Amino acid sequence: MINRLDLRGRSLSARELVEALPRAEVRVEDAAERVAPIIAAVRRRGADELRDLAERFDGVRPHHLRVPAEAFESALAGLDPLVREAIEETISRVRTVHRAQRPQDFVVDLADGAQVRQRWVPVGRVGLYVPGGLAVYPSSVVMNVVAAQEAGVPSLAVASPPQSENAGLPHPTILAACALLGVDEVYAVGGAQAVAMFAYGARGTEEQDGAVLCEPVNVVTGPGNVYVAAAKRLVRGVVGIDAEAGTTEIAILADGTAHPDHVAADLISQAEHDPAAASVLVTSSVELAGAVEARLKDRAEGTRHSDRVLQALAGPQSAIVLVDSVEQGIEVVDAYGAEHLEIQTADAAAVAERISNAGAIFVGPYSPVALGDYMAGSNHVLPTGGCAHFASGLGVHSFIKAVQVVEYTEQALGEIASKIVAFANAEDLPAHGEAVQVRF
Structure with missing residues (x-):
């Protein structure tokens, strides 16, 4: 039903790790070739x-x-x-x-x-x-x-x-x-x-x-x-x-303390969105991995959109990733850069503070992604496809810009005029310096 990727005992570079992790087959750059004519036609007609x-x-x-x-x-x-x-x-x-x-x-x-x-x-x-x-x-x-x-x-x-x-x-x-x-x-x-x-x-x-x-x-x-x-x-x-917020994805970092029903339900909740949705579990517990696989089968077959869910879970974008430890798991999820990242480990709050790359992080067993989809108060429009390495989720910052206003008096400009001229000459842009000198 869902692929397994075993990273135990392997030492991978950052690039090798990114390449090893599951991703959708249809990439944004591939889709752009089909989208460009649509944009041109809308502009024209x-x-x-x-x-x-x-x-x-x-x-x-x-x-x-x-x-x-x-x-x-x-x-x-x-x-x-x-x-x-x-x-x-x-x-x-x-x-x-x-x-x-x-x-x-x-x-x-x-x-x-x-x-x-x-x-x-x-x-x-x-x-x-x-x-x-x-x-x-x-x-x-x-x-x-x-x-x-x-x-x-x-x-x-x-x-x-x-x-x-x-x-x-x-x-x-x-x-x-x-x-x-x-x-x-x-x-x-x-x-x-x-x-x-x-x-x-x-x-x-x-x-x-x-x-x-x-x-x-x-x-x-x-x-x-x-x-x-x-x-x-x-x-x-x-x-x-805002960011390239494409088909949804969830990653869950879990150890043996996680409840398999919680993990399976959360993976399915995002698989429900789309057959191309990504559901990824990263765990150091083989026992949890096996229990989650069993729960996924039962839950997926019983949910309303089972066909969609089963297709998403079986796709190349979804997997259970086995790691040696939570420490290695942190490296894996940071390399993956999930849209939604759940931390279900014994010390979830401390682990969450060590994650740099995620659209939003959900800490502990009672902060499921479904909460963030609706009523957590956070925003659910988040970067996907690894864009969390450089982009933020939607927020007030997405709609504002900074305008700097510079105001110097004659005396204040005069105090640094010679330094500006020296800098301008060093860059071989003498007219810049002359624009200051002309004022004195």
Whole structure:
């Protein structure tokens, strides 16, 4: 059902370790070749191409690419009260955590009359992607929107795939979540084409959309499959992105103290997302590995999306990795750089402090990834595919930029003028020095 990789007794370099660990067969760079023509076509044809692509990939041709106001009202009215309560609780917890993320402005006085100030400024407009396909993700609406709102972004747009069951509009629960957050600019556009629309804007058709369907944004964020991640890679530089948040993955570092039912259930919880989802257990306990394998079989066959789960667990991206010790396990999970990393060891809190590369770390038996997907207060839009080595999860920082303000008096500049001239001459840029000298 799930592959085993035995690293016991092996001494691997950092590169060899990365190459040995399980990864999906479809890589972002491979997907980019298929995505590039889609981006080019959306840039060229706008709304017409978006409708053609929806018909091709989603099986429906939306009449309304921008969701009309009455659809939000209807979706909110039809929302199950318990689901509404759950969404509102998630909004509250996520907002509390993200409000604490706001960085502080500062002022530095380097000398009398020599001052540098730094202000944190939100970007002007963002495009927030919420995936559809095999599941419905109002939680991703919350994660994207709350982070942008707490950053102070003045203009927010959301895109989510159209559904044939909802007359070509996104899922009603997605629309209800947008309504609860006060977002009314939502597009029935999915996949790489949504990223292209946000990055470059899109012309509308006069009779259906007006002259302009969607204005371009400054930053595109949100999770998705490998094709969404590839599209974000291709438009990076035109717009900012959060990270390449592709198909989900979980790694669990566990020793013999871990409960096999907890471990198996958590591996399955992420395999449920997608047949390409990655579920990886790293353990120093052969007994735990065997027990988890047995529980995986029983649980996977009994869960609602068993076909999807079984395919994900059996794929090359999933494995049970045997190591000599928790110490070696730390090296392995740090090399893997998981989107979600659970620590289920005897000293989980101490182990967690030693991990540098993970989108989010879940400590102990009562902090499952499923908690982070909804109500932990943290953000569940996280870097995948090893991008946690250099990228952070979504947060307020994803939507702000630092602006430095420099203010010197004549005296303050005069005190260092000769040093600036010397530096400029050393770089063979004399005009730089002359721009200072001319003031005296």
